[in-house]
Each structure stands twice: as C-alpha cells, then as structure tokens.
Amino acid sequence: MKAAILEAPATELIVTSIDCQEPQAGEVLVKLAASGVCHSDLHVIHGTQATPLPVVLGHEGAGIVEAVGPNVTQPKVGDHVVLSWVPYCGQCSYCLSGRPNLCSVVYAALANGTLLDGTSRLSRGGAPVYHYSFISSFAEYAVVPASGCIVIQPDIPLDIASLVGCAVMTGVGAALNTAHVRPGSSVAVIGAGGVGLNIMQGAQLAGAASIIAIDINPAKLEQSVIFGATQCINSAQTDAVTAVRELTGGLGVDYSFEAVGRPQTMRQCWEMARPGGTVVMVGIAPDGSELVLPATRIVREERHLLGSFYGSARPHIDMPMILELYMAGKLKLDELATHRFSLAHINEAVHLLEVGEAIRPIILYD
Numbered sequence: 514m515k516a517a518i519l520e521a522p523a524t525e526l527i528v529t530s531i532d533c534q535e536p537q538a539g540e541v542l543v544k545l546a547a548s549g550v551c552h553s554d555l556h557v558i559h560g561t562q563a564t565p566l567p568v569v570l571g572h573e574g575a576g577i578v579e580a581v582g583p584n585v586t587q588p589k590v591g592d593h594v595v596l597s598w599v600p601y602c603g604q605c606s607y608c609l610s611g612r613p614n615l616c617s618v619v620y621a622a623l624a625n626g627t628l629l630d631g632t633s634r635l636s637r638g639g640a641p642v643y644h645y646s647f648i649s650s651f652a653e654y655a656v657v658p659a660s661g662c663i664v665i666q667p668d669i670p671l672d673i674a675s676l677v678g679c680a681v682m683t684g685v686g687a688a689l690n691t692a693h694v695r696p697g698s699s700v701a702v703i704g705a706g707g708v709g710l711n712i713m714q715g716a717q718l719a720g721a722a723s724i725i726a727i728d729i730n731p732a733k734l735e736q737s738v739i740f741g742a743t744q745c746i747n748s749a750q751t752d753a754v755t756a757v758r759e760l761t762g763g764l765g766v767d768y769s770f771e772a773v774g775r776p777q778t779m780r781q782c783w784e785m786a787r788p789g790g791t792v793v794m795v796g797i798a799p800d801g802s803e804l805v806l807p808a809t810r811i812v813r814e815e816r817h818l819l820g821s822f823y824g825s826a827r828p829h830i831d832m833p834m835i836l837e838l839y840m841a842g843k844l845k846l847d848e849l850a851t852h853r854f855s856l857a858h859i860n861e862a863v864h865l866l867e868v869g870e871a872i873r874p875i876i877l878y879d
C-alpha cells in the first residue's frame with residue numbers, strides 16, 4: 514500500500530510503498546477514505562515530539578472496515594468508522610469508571626509506535642515501520658485496535674467524519690465534557706486553530722453568552738466569528754489578560770481555555786479566569802516544561818484548574834453524538850475542512866497547516 518513516511522525529524526514526508534500485515538486478535542483493517550493533518554503531526558515532523566522512526570503519521574482518520582482479526586465482534590466488515598487515537602482496554606479502573614480517555618493500558622503504550630501488543634503491522638523491505646498514536650492514517654490502509662473504531666452512519670461524509678477523530682472531539686469535548694460550560698456564561702479561548710475553534714463552537718452549543726477568541730493571526734480571528742466568537746483579541750498587539758478583564762467588567766471570564774500548549778499562554782489563561790472560575794488546559798506543552806502559578810491566589814481566588822485530554826472523550830458515545838449534531842446543522846464541520854489533497858501532495862498540506870493558512874487540510878484516498 515502507499516503511505517507517507519517520516520524517516521528523520523525536519524525532513525519532508527516520503528510517499529512510498531510499504532507492507533501492511535493482516536489484523537491480529539482484537540485488531541481491525543480499515544481502508545481509509547480521509548485523514549486530517551493535525552498540529553501533533555507537525556510536532557513530530559519538527560522534532561519537538563519524539564516517536565520511534567521511521568513512522569507513518571496521521572491520527573485523524575475515517576474509512577470503511579475491510580477485515581477484522583480474531584475475537585473482534587465490533588466493528589464488522591463494511592462498517593463506516595471514525596478512528597479514535599485513544600482506544601481502551603475496557604477493564605482498568607479508568608475504563609470501568611467511565612473515563613476511557615485515561616485508560617492506563619493504552620496510555621502506557623501511546624508513545625511506543627506500536628499497536629497494543631507491542632509490535633507493528635507496518636514494514637518496508639522487512640524492516641519495521643512504526644505506527645503513530647495507534648492509527649497512522651497517512652496511508653491507504655490502517656490496522657488499528659477494535660476499540661478505536663467508532664461506527665458511524667453510512668450517509669455521513671467520511672472526509673468530514675475524519676476530523677471528529679482529533680480536533681473536533683478535543684475541542685468540543687473540552688467545552689462540554691471537561692468544563693461543562695453553563696448557559697449564559699463567559700468564555701475565553703487562547704489559540705484559534707483546529708482545536709480552539711471547536712472549543713468555541715462547543716461553548717456556543719452549551720449556551721455561552723460571550724466567547725472571546727485570542728490569537729496572534731488576524732485571519733484565524735476572523736474565522737473564529739464563524740465558530741461562535743463574539744469578541745476577538747489580537748494578542749500580538751495587546752496584552753490579552755488586560756483585554757479580557759476589560760471586556761468582562763474587570764473580573765475575567767467564567768471559563769478560560771488554552772489550546773496552544775505553551776507555559777506563557779497557560780499562565781495567561783489562568784489569569785483570564787475570574788476568581789471562582791474554571792481554567793482548562795487543552796494544548797500539550799513540550800515535554801519537561803513547567804507552569805508557575807501564584808501560590809496564595811490559587812487558594813484565595815478558588816479557580817478550578819482542569820486538564821482536558823482528548824476532550825475527556827467517551828468516543829463511542831461522543832463521536833456519534835457530535836456527528837448527529839453536525840447532520841442537524843448544529844455543529845460546523847464543513848467549514849473546518851478548508852483544503853483537500855491527494856496523498857501524493859501531503860507535504861503541501863503540511864506546509865499550509867504550518868504557515869497557518871489552513872484550519873484543516875484533509876488527505877483524500879481513492
């Protein structure tokens with residue numbers, strides 16, 4: 514099959530033929546229809562996130578089940594599926610308590626570049642090629658854990674559905690599942706990329722009265738309005754914390770979100786929430802970085818500091834619900850899909866995301 518391989522950090526992806534083994538016990542072979550390109554893929558390409566190389570990146574995929582391995586009862590051959598990059602074991606304490614996004618078995622294996630049994634199904638000339646986040650959707654086919662396949666209605670366009678696998682789930686989930694945004698509340702979102710825009714539309718869906726978008730890119734701020742932003746702050750031109758307080762009677766917002774993954778903007782996010790408000794960290798900061806907070810004010814001002822990993826997703830419940838909202842016209846997903854490419858042109862897609870011109874470039878397969 515054709516796949517795009519990253520052989521070394523800071524190099525272009527190489528589109529080439531590789532081998533893909535059949536699915537083993539508990540695994541599924543999916544013929545991909547589409548894959549979004551996400552900033553996490555860029556982090557690996559740039560070398561700021563480590564993963565075993567050579568690797569097939571891509572973790573925002575959707576397609577049709579082509580074959581299933583032994584012991585797989587769900588999904589079935591022919592099912593249309595969105596791929597979740599946080600599959601789950603179904604047996605650990607997190608899974609049993611309804612928090613499968615924190616599955617301890619999966620979390621331990623996430624960065625290994627393999628499937629759950631510690632081996633890879635991908636190879637080239639007999640040498641192993643590694644998976645990325647259990648998916649590797651920059652390829653015509655993917656072997657994935659069955660618990661990472663979310664069956665969806667066959668009338669939903671698969672290119673749009675693919676985006677639910679990362680950006681949409683992460684953003685909408687942060688607003689609805691992690692923060693439980695209340696009707697009439699005020700919200701600020703730092704970072705108006707694929708995830709940030711979905712936090713905004715999640716907050717809008719929850720009934721937020723005001724949504725303040727913060728970014729340094731004027732084009733992204735313009736796009737924010739489509740996804741529910743009521744006010745925009747260009748943080749390259751003004752101090753964002755001061756500006757948010759000015760817009761909220763001096764107090765700050767009820768809910769602040771950080772979707773960039775930098776300690777500086779995380780601290781700003783904490784300062785933007787009003788005393789008693791909720792601060793939600795969504796962007797993943799570089800390994801080893803630390804966040805410094807004023808110790809006295811943490812107690813006196815009673816802000817709630819929450820981490821949100823993969824939108825606190827329960828993928829089999831949340832992803833079909835998100836797509837139902839899309840089909841009902843209540844979530845904007847078509848507007849996220851700004852560019853489409855064939856696999857042969859994947860480096861152009863990567864470049865568009867890098868320079869901030871695309872919200873989501875999508876790779877389409879035949």
Ligand SMILES: [Zn+2]
Pocket residue numbers: 551552553554572573679680
């Ligand atoms: Zn992603």
Ligand SMILES: [Zn+2]
Pocket residue numbers: 601602603604605606607608615616617618619
């Ligand atoms: Zn588990």
